[in-house]
Amino acid sequence: ESRSAMAVSAVHLESDAFLVCMNHALSTEKEEVMGLCIGEVSWLSRASLQTQSWPHSTFIHVVGLVWTRQVDTNRIVHIHSVIILRRSDKRKDRVEISPEQLHRLAEMTGRPMRVVGWYHSHPHITVWPSHVDVRTQAMYQMMDQGFVGLIFSCFIEDKNTKTGRVLYTCFQSVQAQKGSEYERIEIPIHVVPHEAIGKVCLESAVELPRILCQEEQDTYRRIHSLTHLDPITKIHNGSVFTKNLCSQMSAVSGPLLQWLEDRLEQNKQSISELQKEKERLLQELAAL
C-alpha cells in the first residue's frame, strides 16, 4: 500500500465555515478564488485486523484467527473557520497575505488551531482538481502530510433541465512510485452542524468586501501613478474604478449587509421565544 500510515481518514467541515467558503466561491464567476482552512486534527486509533505480517508486531492466535496488534493512526481534520486570501497574479501556488490578514491569521491560530488545508473555487469548471491543483496540493503536503484540499465548483447549469448545480470535493495527492506523476486521492468530507455562527466565521465573511476593495484600490493606484496619461484617460480610469467599486457594493457588500440585518432580526425573534420557553420551563421545574 502506497499511502502512509499518517493518512487523513476524513474531514469535518463546520457548517458556518462552509457558509464563508461558499459565499466566497459564489462571489465571482470570472476567476478562481482561494483561501486557507483553519482548524485542528484529532487522531483515530484502531487495531487493524490484517493477515499480513509486519516486522514490529506480535502474532496472537485466537481460535484459527491471526491478528496483529499493530495500531493504525488516522487523522480526522476538523475545519472550524477559513481565511480569505488575495492571490498574487492569480496563481494558486503563490499566495499573497496582506498584513491585516496575517494579523488575523495570528489571532485565529494558536494551539490547537492551525492551518490545516486550503480551498479554491472552480467557476464553470468540473469539481475535480487539475494537474496544477494536484501538484500544488502535493507541495503543501511536503510541509504537512495531513494538509487537505477543498474545491467548490459553481455556476454550473444544465441547459436542458435549467437546473443549477454546486459541487464540493476534498482531496489529497499521492505519488504511485517515486518520480511518477502525482494523482489525487479522495477524502471523505462531512459538513457538521453548527447552528450558531462563530465569531471568526462572521469576521471572515465581512473580510471579503474589504479585500475586494483593497485589490481594486491597489490596481487603480498603480494605473493612476502612470504620469504620461492624458486627462481624458485619467477620467476614464477613475470611472472604471467607480464602476467596479459600485458593482462590489451592490453585488457583495449590499447583500451581505442585508443578510446580517435579517440574521439579527431572526436571532432577536428566536431569543424572545426562547426566553419565554425558559421562563415556562423554570415554572414547570419549580412545580415538580
Added chain:
Amino acid sequence: MTDLHTTVRISGIVLGSLMFQHFNSDSDVEGFILGESKAEERSNITDSQMNQVQYEHTVHIQKHISCQKLSSFYNGVGEVKWAEIKHILAGDKKENVLGWYRQRRNTEQRMTFREQVVHRNLQRALSNHELVFLLLTPAKASSIGSTHRLEYSVFRSHGSQYHNIPMVVSNLGMLEQQDYRRSSTSCSSSSYNRAIKKHRSKFFTSDGSLKEVGEVSAMNDTLQAELKMACANVEKSERTLELLSADVAALRKDIAVKRSNQTKTDLHSVSEMPQENMLLCAALRALFPESPLLRTQTLTQQGTPLPEYSCNVDHNIDVPTALPLVLAHQHAREQRWGLGEKGRNWGKRRCTEASHTTQRKRRDILETDSEEAITVSGSETDEELLDSQNINLKQSNSPVF
C-alpha cells in the same frame, strides 16, 4: 410578437445561507423566499420585425425565512393555514413574498404531488399567481462521501403544468472588471485641449487625484464600517442565542429526569401499598359478612382472590349513615324475596345444590345478567367459591397457545 423571458436571481450569501440552514437540520427544511419582482418591456425594431416586444421579468430573491418545523403552514391535505403564514412572516409584508422553498436530500428535482397542491393553495392565499417554488436537492456524488452535489431549480405553474425557470447567482463576474487603460493616444488639437482644460478643475483636485474616486472610496469606507457594526451585533446575538439554547436544553433534561423519577416513585408506592377504598370495604362487609374474599384487592393471574390479602380491618364506618342506599336496597330485596331466617336456610339449601352444580351455574351467571343469578352467586360460601375456582383452574376455558 411578444417574448416573455423570466429569470430568477439570488445572491451568493442567500444561497449559502439556505445550504447552511439545511446542514444544521437532520430532516427536510422549508420556508419562504422574499424579494422583488420587476418586469421590463423592451421594444426591438429590426429589419425583419417592426413590433418585436420583449418582456423581461426578473425575480430577485433577497432573503429567506425558515420554518421552525415541517408542515407548519399547511395540513395533511395541503390546505394552507393563513394564521401560521402570518406568524412566520412576522414583520415582512405579504407583497414581498416571492414564493416558498423546500430542501430535501437524495431526491429528484421534481415537485411532488403534495408540493403542487400546497403551491396552488399558497397562490390563492397570497393572491399571487406568479408565485415560485425553489427546490434544493443535495446528495452524495461519490460513494465514500468525498464529493457532494447540490442541485437547485425554480418552478412556476402554467395552468396545471409546472415549468423550470433558470436561477442565476448574482456575482461580481457578471460585469466587466478590467477596463483600465494603461496608455493613451495624445491629441495635438489646441481646441480639444482648450475644452478639456476649461472643465478640468471639476474632475481633479489640486493634488491631481480624481474627485469622484475620493467620493466613491469614502462611500465604500462608510459601507465597510456599517458591515463591521452589523457583524458585531450579529455576533453578540449568536452568543446570546447559544447560551439560551443551552439553558433551555438543560432545563428540559432536568424536567424529564425529575418526571421519570417521580413516575418511578409513584409506581413503587402503588405496588407496595395499594390504596384501599374503605367505603367499598365497609359496604361489602355489611352486605356480604360471610364473604371476606370479596374484600381482597389482590388476585392471582388466573383471577383467584387471595384470602391472605383480604381486609379484616374495621374501618369504623357507619354504613347506614355513609351509604344509606346500600342497606335500603338490601332491605327491599329481603322483603321481595322473603329472605331472612328463611332466606338464609334457602340459601344454605341452595348452597348444597350449588356445590354440585357450581360449574354450570358460574357459566349461567356469565351468560345471564339477572338479579336472581347475582343473588344465587352471592350466597355461595367462600370455601365453595375457592373450590369452584380450583375446578375452573383445572378445566380452564381460556385459550391455550
